[in-house]
Amino acid sequence: xxxxxxxxxxxxxxxxxxxxxxxxxxxxxxxxxxxxxxxxxxxxxxxxxxxxxxxxxxxxxxxxxxxxxxxxxxxxxxxxxxxxxxxxxxxxxxxxxxxxxxxxxxxxxxxxxxxxxxxxxxxxxxxxxxxxxxxxxxxxxxxxxxxxxxxxxxxxxxxxxxxxxxxxxxxxxxxxxxxxxxxxxxxxxxxxxxxxxxxxxxxxxxxxxxxxxxxxxxxxxxxxxxxxxxxxxxxxxxxxxxxxxxxxxxxxxxxxxxxxxxxxxxxxxxxxxxxxxxxxxxxxxxxxxxx
Amino acid sequence: xxxxxxxxxxxxxxxxxxxxxxxxxxxxxxxxxxxxxxxxxxxxxxxxxxxxxxxxxxxxxxxxxxxxxxxxxxxxxxxxxxxxxxxxxxxxxxxxxxxxxxxxxxxxxxxxxxxxxxxxxxxxxxxxxxxxxxxxxxxxxxxxxxxxxxxxxxxxxxxxxxxxxxxxxxxxxxxxxxxxxxxxxxxxxxxxxxxxxxxxxxxxxxxxxxxxxxxxxxxxxxxxxxxxxxxxxxxxxxxxxxxxxxxxxxxxxxxxxxxxxxxxxxxxxxxxxxxxxxxx
Numbered sequence: 001x002x003x004x005x006x007x008x009x010x011x012x013x014x015x016x017x018x019x020x021x022x023x024x025x026x027x028x029x030x031x032x033x034x035x036x037x038x039x040x041x042x043x044x045x046x047x048x049x050x051x052x053x054x055x056x057x058x059x060x061x062x063x064x065x066x067x068x069x070x071x072x073x074x075x076x077x078x079x080x081x082x083x084x085x086x087x088x089x090x091x092x093x094x095x096x097x098x099x100x101x102x103x104x105x106x107x108x109x110x111x112x113x114x115x116x117x118x119x120x121x122x123x124x125x126x127x128x129x130x131x132x133x134x135x136x137x138x139x140x141x142x143x144x145x146x147x148x149x150x151x152x153x154x155x156x157x158x159x160x161x162x163x164x165x166x167x168x169x170x171x172x173x174x175x176x177x178x179x180x181x182x183x184x185x186x187x188x189x190x191x192x193x194x195x196x197x198x199x200x201x202x203x204x205x206x207x208x209x210x211x212x213x214x215x216x217x218x219x220x221x222x223x224x225x226x227x228x229x230x231x232x233x234x235x236x237x238x239x240x241x242x243x244x245x246x247x248x249x250x251x252x253x254x255x256x257x258x259x260x261x262x263x264x265x266x267x268x269x270x271x272x273x274x275x276x277x278x279x280x281x282x283x284x285x286x287x288x289x290x291x
Numbered sequence: 292x293x294x295x296x297x298x299x300x301x302x303x304x305x306x307x308x309x310x311x312x313x314x315x316x317x318x319x320x321x322x323x324x325x326x327x328x329x330x331x332x333x334x335x336x337x338x339x340x341x342x343x344x345x346x347x348x349x350x351x352x353x354x355x356x357x358x359x360x361x362x363x364x365x366x367x368x369x370x371x372x373x374x375x376x377x378x379x380x381x382x383x384x385x386x387x388x389x390x391x392x393x394x395x396x397x398x399x400x401x402x403x404x405x406x407x408x409x410x411x412x413x414x415x416x417x418x419x420x421x422x423x424x425x426x427x428x429x430x431x432x433x434x435x436x437x438x439x440x441x442x443x444x445x446x447x448x449x450x451x452x453x454x455x456x457x458x459x460x461x462x463x464x465x466x467x468x469x470x471x472x473x474x475x476x477x478x479x480x481x482x483x484x485x486x487x488x489x490x491x492x493x494x495x496x497x498x499x500x501x502x503x504x505x506x507x508x509x510x511x512x513x514x515x516x517x518x519x520x521x522x523x524x525x526x527x528x529x530x531x532x533x534x535x536x537x538x539x540x541x542x543x544x545x546x547x548x549x550x551x552x553x554x555x556x557x558x559x560x561x562x563x564x565x566x567x568x569x570x571x
Contacts, residue, residue, distance in 0.1 A: 142416065155394045159401075159431025163416070166423045166430065169437055170459050235437045 004104040004278075005073065011099025018065040018098040024048055028066035028221070032212060035223035040185030041153070042136050047219035057090060057115060058216030060132035064113045067128060067212070068094065073101045075109035080117035080258065080275035087115075104278050116179070118200040120257045120279040123209035125226060131194040133215040136222065138182045138192040158190050161233055169238055178243065183230050190233070191222060199242045199258045204230040247272040252283035312374060314339045314485060314517050315360075316385075320369035322359055327540040330356045333369070335536065335546065339484065342511060342518040344532030344549065346525060346564065351538040353521045354489060360519060361406055361487045362396045365389055376403050376484055401428050405478030405486040409493045411470035414477070415462045421448065421473055422458040428481040447476040451506060468499035472506065479510065488520040492527055504530050525568050529553055537561045 016022065024046070031045040050058040068074070074094055078087040082104040090113060091102045103109050106121040113130040123129065139149040142160045152158070161182055168176045181198035185191045193204060194213055204211065204224060211224040224230060234240040248255045250271045257279055259272040274280035313336035321331035330352035337343055345353050358364040360371060371388040388396065400406065408414035415424050422444035429440055445455045451472040453465075462470050471491060478486060491507070492500040508531055511518055522528055528535055528549060535552045537545040537560065545558040556562045 142418075151393070155397060157394075157397060157431070159427060162430040162435070163419055163423045163427050166426055166437065166440060167419050170420055170422055170441075234435075236435050237437050 005108055006095065006102045008070075008099055008101045009095050012096045015097045017070075018068045018094065019050075020048060020062065020065045024062075025066040028062055031221050032063070032066065032223060035212070035221055036210070036225050038189070039224055039228050040189030040191040040222060042220040042222045045219055045221055047216050050216065051093075052089075054217040055134065057086060057113070057132040059214030059218075059221070060113050060115070060130045060216075061090060061093070061214075062216060063130045063212050063214040063221060064094065064111060065098075067130075068098050068100060068111065070098070070100065072110045073103050073108055075103050075106065075112045075278075076114070077112065077117060077119070077276075077278075078115045079260075080119075081277040083277060105282075106278050116195045116197075117258070117275060118196060118203045120254075120274070120276045121282075123203075123207060125208040127209040129209055129211045131196075131211065131213045133192070133194040133213050133220075134217070135180075136192055136213065136215040136218050136220040138180075138190050153189060156188070158184075161190055162235070165233060165235065165238075169235070175234065175238055175240070181240075182233050184233065185224055185230055186228050187231075191224075191230075193230075197243065197258060198232065198240075201230070201232045201240070202242065206230075245272060249274045249280060249283075252280045252288050254280070254283060254288070310339050312339075313337060314341075314374055316372040317360065318369055318371075320356070320359055320366050320371065322355055322364065322366045322368075323541065324355075327542075328352075330359070330538070330541050331368070333536075333543055337485075337517055337519065339517050340515045341534065342516075342520065342532045344528040344535045345519065345521045345538060346523060346528050346535060347538035348523065348564075352541040353523075353538055356538070357487055357489055357519065357521050361404065362388055362400060373399070373485075401431050402481050403484050405481075405483040407471075407474055407478055407486065407488040407491050409490040411462070411467070411474045414474040415470060417461065417463050420459045420461060421453070421465070424462060424473060424477045425480050428477065432481065443480055447480050448473075450479075450510070451476045452502075466499075468495055468503060471495065471503055475503075475507065475510070479514065479516075482514070483516065485517045485519075488518060490522055490524075491520070492522070492524065500527075507531065525553060525565065537564065 028045055031043045035041065035043045048062060050061055074091060076087040076091045078084040081087065094100055095102050106119040110126060111128050111130060115132045137149055139152055141164060143149050165175050179197045180192055180195040181201055183191055183193050183201060193201060206227050208226050210226055214221045232240040245259045247259065249257060249259060250273050252274060254274055257274045257276055260275045262271045262273060264271055315337040318334045320333040323329040323331060333356055345356060347353050359366045372385045373388055375384050375386055425444045425447050426440040429443060434440060444458050448455045448458060453469055453472060462473055465473060492503055504527060520531060532549045535549050536543050539560045545552060545561045552561060553565055556565050
């Protein structure tokens with residue numbers, strides 16, 4: 001372990017292990033088993049109040065709490081970065097309540113809770129990704145009724161999903177949906193992959209890692225088991241495509257990773273840097289340079 | 292020429308054979324919300340290409356009957372049998388509507404059937420463009436080619452006399468008559484055999500009504516559609532319907548050919564209904 005990994009701190013005994021009580025964690029694990037058994041199916045669960053507001057990752061945190069063991073090494077990212085407020089706070093929360101080791105290094109983590117990115121480094125079979133999901137229902141934009149969307153899922157009635165893509169092409173000339181791009185899991189359920197950029201969609205397909213999704217406000221969880229087919233919806237004459245950049249990362253020079261645009265001054269000077277801070281830092285350590 | 296002639300001949304025979312059998316068989320159908328509220332003891336056969344009008348006063352059970360027929364609301368009594376199209380799974384077989392699975396009913400409703408609502412806002416997706424509204428049924432049937440969807444949209448806008456340049460406009464920017472025509476297009480794009488219409492000319496002014504009726508009459512004949520149309524407007528019934536059912540207090544009081552009922556009504560209520568129409 002290097003400096004990026006913090007060894008196991010002492011646990012705050014005032015809290016139960018990983019904050020939630022054992023019955024709640026069992027309930028969530030039962031939900032997770034069902035979710036893994038039916039890839040892409042949304043399982044309702046009794047969401048608990050967490051000590052932070054909805055929208056800040058309560059769904060992901062409850063799943064992490066339910067699956068966390070004392071020997072796990074936790075990594076938390078927010079839009080790919082390990083050092084933003086949300087990521088730092090959640091990491092510190094579990095270090096204190098569960099006393100687990102935390103890390104910024106992707107290969108050293110056993111559980112990675114993420115807000116809206118999949119790490120650039122390939123995942124391995126002993127890792128679990130936990131996604132924070134604001135709205136788990138991909139059909140919601142066209143159908144406000146929950147009873148109706150459930151029926152549509154049950155009957156495989158997904159024609160309306162393409163209506164949105166059609167509108168994109170009619171308006172912009174191409175599929176302009178750039179994040180939360182709907183996918184079909186295991187050729188059955190249509191799933192919202194949480195607001196990850198569509199750049200990350202191909203990484204879901206046949207991934208060796210287990211993917212868990214938790215929506216705290218909506219109280220739904222769902223999963224993509226390892227080595228499951230995940231295909232993005234598209235049209236024959238407008239196939240699915242990921243974003244490309246003309247620039248390289250200004251720090252590490254990568255031209256393969258997902259880049260964030262930074263505006264440097266009032267003249268609008270642009271700079272592009274990797275959104276995955278760990279990937280970028282490792283490349284710099286290995287002697288890669290931008291520009 | 293000979294081959295073409297032979298094929299035409301076969302199609303003609305097929306169509307004739309198809310028309311000899313009913314498309315929809317309704318027996319003892321009923322659903323009551325209270326005494327004489329709803330509909331009861333309704334039975335009829337509907338043949339391919341036939342237009343059946345249901346007329347009657349407000350609260351006589353017309354709309355209840357229509358929702359029972361179209362699979363939207365399970366009846367208390369009776370049964371509905373529908374003969375599947377030859378191109379579909381279970382070709383030519385009779386399907387008992389309410390013992391079929393919900394999945395089958397839904398598939399039927401968006402492929403072989405259509406439903407034109409009284410208020411186009413209920414039948415259209417107001418948040419997406421006219422082209423997407425027309426393409427939705429095709430997408431639900433698995434068409435995944437944008438160019439094909441686009442071409443179908445343009446073609447159908449043309450057929451319902453809407454300027455194809457408006458394909459990317461939202462339905463809310465359309466006039467009431469255009470919305471209603473768009474709804475017709477959206478339903479007919481999947482090539483249905485049976486269309487239900489609930490007061491399709493309800494909220495429109497007279498000249499727009501006339502244009503819509505003219506258009507629908509043409510399409511119904513051209514596409515050989517069977518139609519069940521609910522209306523309280525006898526002029527609409529006379530223009531579109533081959534056969535009429537007069538309803539009053541949840542029961543069918545008289546059925547027969549449209550001209551026969553309108554020109555020589557037998558039941559006292561039908562006589563009242565016909566005589567109450569203002570003659571300009």
